[in-house]
Amino acid sequence: MAIQEAIVDRLVTIPKQHSPLVTSKFQKARVRIGVFIQLFRIVFRKTGKVSTAFKSIFRIKRKYESIFGEPYLVKIAKVNDRYFWRLAAPGFPSKASFEMQTNEANRFFPTQQRTGLRSLVFAITNKCPLNCEHCCEWPNLNKEERLSTSEIIRIIHKYQDYGTTQIMLSGGEPMLRINDIYTILNTAREGTDFWIITSGLGLSAVRAQKLKDAGLTGVMVSLDHYDRYKHNSFRGYEKAYNTTQKPLNSLKTTIRYCW
Ligand code: SF4
Numbered sequence: 001m002a003i004q005e006a007i008v009d010r011l012v013t014i015p016k017q018h019s020p021l022v023t024s025k026f027q028k029a030r031v032r033i034g035v036f037i038q039l040f041r042i043v044f045r046k047t048g049k050v051s052t053a054f055k056s057i058f059r060i061k062r063k064y065e066s067i068f069g070e071p072y073l074v075k076i077a078k079v080n081d082r083y084f085w086r087l088a089a090p091g092f093p094s095k096a097s098f099e100m101q102t103n104e105a106n107r108f109f110p111t112q113q114r115t116g117l118r119s120l121v122f123a124i125t126n127k128c129p130l131n132c133e134h135c136c137e138w139p140n141l142n143k144e145e146r147l148s149t150s151e152i153i154r155i156i157h158k159y160q161d162y163g164t165t166q167i168m169l170s171g172g173e174p175m176l177r178i179n180d181i182y183t184i185l186n187t188a189r190e191g192t193d194f195w196i197i198t199s200g201l202g203l204s205a206v207r208a209q210k211l212k213d214a215g216l217t218g219v220m221v222s223l224d225h226y227d228r229y230k231h232n233s234f235r236g237y238e239k240a241y242n243t244t245q246k247p248l249n250s251l252k253t254t255i256r257y258c259w
Pocket of ligand 1: 129130131134135137138171172173199
């Protein structure tokens, strides 16, 4: 299977994409208005008063700026007809984006029970061939797996029921459980954006396409230094830099990292 994938991967040619960054002020304004309208609908349904809704939105905006240290929607990227402005925010428009704003609005109304969870980083494996300097999991790596695929799916469903709008699959190296990831994605419920946090190991154009078809939003590939030797040394693995560049080369451009 892996050999077949490698052969197909060599044959795959992907047309170069344009930058997903939204640079047009007009388009940015449209996105901001769209996000505002979504939030207004959510808050107005709770308050029933236009003036209270505006005041609540202002408080939410101020809270956001105090937490993230920047105004809402500064840098926006458009991928697959959805807009992204933070790694921790699901693409807009989507059920996940609507849920995230509903959860945030709920925090401002004490009578609302459900506040959900914005992002969950879920380590689905302890296997990893790297030896990164910053790793705090060394004593736990490469032991027997603790969670079966069905247990992972059960946990994910619980978090989805709790209102988690973004789940990042991590590890160890999550790509080592690629077949499980396909199953996880295929059985996941609507309303959550899924990402993979990876060193790039085992990521290829063929797998990227399969992951996308299964519903993955994107992958984050960790690159610690532009100098290959420094990156390899930090990661404790002489092929670490190549594993970040291979998917880059086969996918032609970094834009492919978020689809
Ligand atoms: S890739 Fe992650 S799990 Fe593996 S050694 Fe590095 S920090 Fe640790």
